[in-house]
Amino acid sequence: MTTDATVLPVRGAAPYDVVIGHGVSARVVDLLGDAPTRVALVVSDTLRGLAAPIEKALAERYALTVIEIPEGEQAKAAATAITCWEALGEAGFTRSDAVVTFGGGATTDLGGFVAATWLRGVRVVHVPTTLLAMVDAAVGGKTGINTGAGKNLVGSFFEPSGVLCDLAFLASLPHAELVAGMGEVVKCGFIADPEILRLVEQTPDVDAVLDPAGPVLRELVERAIAVKIDVVVADLKETGGADGHPGREVLNYGHTLAHAIERAEDYGIRHGEAVAIGCVFVAEVAHRSGLLSAATLERHRTAFGRVGLPIGYDAAAFADLLATMRVDKKSRGAQLRLIVLEESDGVLSPRVLAAPDEQVLAESYAALGSAS
Incomplete structure (x- = not known):
C-alpha cells in the first residue's frame, strides 16, 4: 500500500x-x-x-x-x-x-x-x-x-x-481529458488560491504542469481540492456566505454559460472546456461592468489558454444560450445572477452580479468569438 x-x-x-x-x-x-x-x-x-x-x-x-x-x-x-x-x-x-x-x-x-x-x-x-x-x-x-x-x-x-x-x-487518462480537468483547477486559482495561477503561469515547461507523475500536477490537485473543501465546509447547501461572499455559489464561477454551452452542444463538449469559456465570459462581463481590470481579463485568457483550454466560442446563438442561462440554478425568478470577480488594489473578491445588463452580456459573448 x-x-x-x-x-x-x-x-x-x-x-x-x-x-x-x-x-x-x-x-x-x-x-x-x-x-x-x-x-x-x-x-x-x-x-x-x-x-x-x-x-x-x-x-x-x-x-x-x-x-x-x-x-x-x-x-x-x-x-x-x-x-x-x-x-x-x-x-x-x-x-x-x-x-x-x-x-x-x-x-x-x-x-x-x-x-x-x-x-x-x-x-x-x-x-x-x-x-x-x-x-x-x-x-x-x-x-x-x-x-x-x-x-x-x-x-x-x-x-x-x-x-x-x-x-x-x-x-491512463487521455491528454484531452487531462487538459479539460484543468478548467476547474484554474478556476480555483481565480476564486481563492493565487498560487494555483502562479504554478500554471510560471512553471517553465507547461508539460510539467500536465505530467500525471510530476509534483506540479499533484500540488495543483491538492490545492484545488483544498479550495473546494474550505468553501463547502462553510456553506454546504448554498445558503450564502458572510460579508457579501457568494458562499458555495462561488464554485460555479463560469458555470452559468458553461452549462448553457454544454446543453447547446448536447454535452459533446467537455465540462472543463466549457468552464474555461464560461470563466473568460464572466471576466468580460465584469470588465465591461467596471469591476475587473483589463489586465486580469487578459490573465483569464492566458492562464486557461496556457494549458490548452479554449478561450473563445461563437458556435451557438447568444439568444438561445441566454434563455438557458435564465433557468440556471443560481437564477431567482426571472432574474439572472452571475458569479463575478471584483478587483480592488489587485485583490480579487467574488460577488454576485444580479440582473446584469443584457447589452453587456451580448457584447461579452461577441468578444468570445473574436478570441477564438
Missing part, C-alpha cells in the same frame, strides 16, 4: 477524508469496514477493466453487485438512476450497505444521487478516475442528474463517507 498519501479532512456536519496519492484506491475496503454486507460498484462499461482490482477486492469481502452505466453525461439520466435503484432492490440493499463509484464526474454525480435516494441515504465512497472528478465532482456532496431543461437540475446534497483520489489513474 502507498505511503505517500495526503489526507485532507472535510470537517462539516458529516466529516470524511479526501485521500490523495498514488495507489490509494486500494484503501477502499478498509474505508468501508465491516458495516456493509452488500456493496454496489457503479462503473461505466468502458472502465470495467481499470476497476478490476477494486472489483476483486470488494468481491472478496462483500456480496458485490456491479452496476454498469453509460459513459459520460449520458449516464446522468433518470432512466439510468432507475436501473441502479432496481439493481439495489434486487440485491436486497439495506441502510447498512454501501455504494462505491468508480469513474469520472458523471459517474460520481449519478452514483452519489442513487446512494442519496436509496432508502433515503446509504453510504457512498467515491473513487474518481479523472482530474475533473478529483478536484470537483467527488468532493462536496453535490449529486444530480440532467433533464431536458438543463444540467444537474434534479439532485441532492449528500456527502460521501470518503474520497480516494488515486493519482495513478491519471496516467
